[in-house]
Amino acid sequence: MDIQSVKVAYFSPTGTSKTVAQAVAQGIGLNNVQQIDITQPGARKQPLKVASNDLLVAAVPVYAGRVPGLLMGWLQSIEADNTPCVCLAVYGNREFDDALLELKETLEKQGCKAVAGAGYIGEHSFSAEDTPIAVSRPDENDLKHARAFGAKIKEKLDSLASADQIPALEVPGNHPYKEMGGGISADFIEVSEACTQCGICEDLCPTNAIDYENDVMVDVDSCIRCCACIKGCPENARSMKASKVKEIAKWLSDNCKEPKQPVNFL
Ligand SMILES: Cc1cc2nc3c(=O)[nH]c(=O)nc-3n(C[C@H](O)[C@H](O)[C@H](O)COP(=O)(O)O)c2cc1C
Structure with missing residues (x-):
């Protein structure tokens, strides 16, 4: 496939989703790369239009097993034209549950064609000195893995004549998606x-x-x-x-100690 430019879109309040997305883009190795940082509210007011010869790399953190709810408006305003996309769910060493499936299905509804997906581990947003959770992830090994994944995506794209030839991508997740966790006070x-x-x-x-x-x-x-x-x-x-959030941080720190490894689907 003839890819003219890579659009790397990420929502990344604590920076891990951005780091993973950039490593994958680096591995893809194309020169024309545009960063679309949708972390700030102003950026989420700019709609995104992508063409059939773009590659969209989209990375989101997993919040309660889902795509963060505040991104849905922006994601659902993307205009794509049979655009190949890479879906990245970055999670804090618990699980990514339905977030990757939700991201893939949301982008496909907008006209993208998922060529690859992955779950990567990022230091948990709730990690603190007394409640460490996946500290310093993604680490060098994760980033090496992400770059190698990018190179495999490029190989896959090179082996296909057009987006119509991209086979349906299977990623883990369930329908209905996990219920959004609500009711936890943000007074923490x-x-x-x-x-x-x-x-x-x-x-x-x-x-x-x-x-x-x-x-x-x-x-x-x-x-x-x-x-x-x-x-x-x-x-x-x-x-x-x-607070309740601190209790959750403590639980995660005690129960999600075993470092998980990135998983790729392509
Ligand atoms: C409200 C909230 C909910 C989260 N839920 C999950 C989760 O369900 N599973 C998980 O493993 N990590 C969860 N995390 C951790 C983030 O997915 C993880 O730290 C991610 O690397 C943060 O991305 P960022 O650095 O791009 O902000 C949650 C974080 C927050 C703030």
Whole structure:
């Protein structure tokens, strides 16, 4: 297949989905690569149109076994034209459940044709010093794996004359998709005196839930618990207080210790 450009789209509050997507794109090895970072709300207002000679590489973190709900509007506004796509679900060493299937089916409804899919492991958003979960993933081995996966995708694309020849891609997951976890309070962040009100947390927040000039705390109704503000604070002034989210972090730290390995479908 003649691929003219690679569009690498990712939502990545704590950076792991972005790192995996970029490693896969590097392995694909084409020169014309465009990054589409949809982490910030403004970027999700820009619709994406992709052509039949583009390759779309889409990476999302897994939230409660699903594609993060706030992405559905943007994903469902993609205009594709039999465009080959690579679906990447990046998860925090528990499970990716139905997220990869959901991402693939959502993109296919928009006119994409899934050529490959994968689950990769990223440090869990809830990971902290006292509740470590998949710390520093993706690591060098994961990235090597992701680059090799990219090279295999390129080989597969080279072996096909057109998108119509892409065989149906099977990825794990169930219908109906896992119920979205609801009801967990997002009142789980505390801010210490180390806060200098630099405003970096506000810039990092993917839902505009922080307006630091008025209040360094998050608006719990808009917060999606992504932990970008905690992990990105240069003063380490933000942390999880005793809360349901902290209990979940503790459970994950105790029960998801065995490092999982990336899985590829192509
Ligand atoms: C609200 C929320 C729910 C999550 N649910 C899952 C999950 O179901 N399974 C899992 O393994 N990791 C889960 N994670 C962890 C993220 O998928 C993982 O840390 C991912 O690497 C974060 O991607 P990012 O660095 O691109 O933000 C969840 C994280 C958050 C914030």
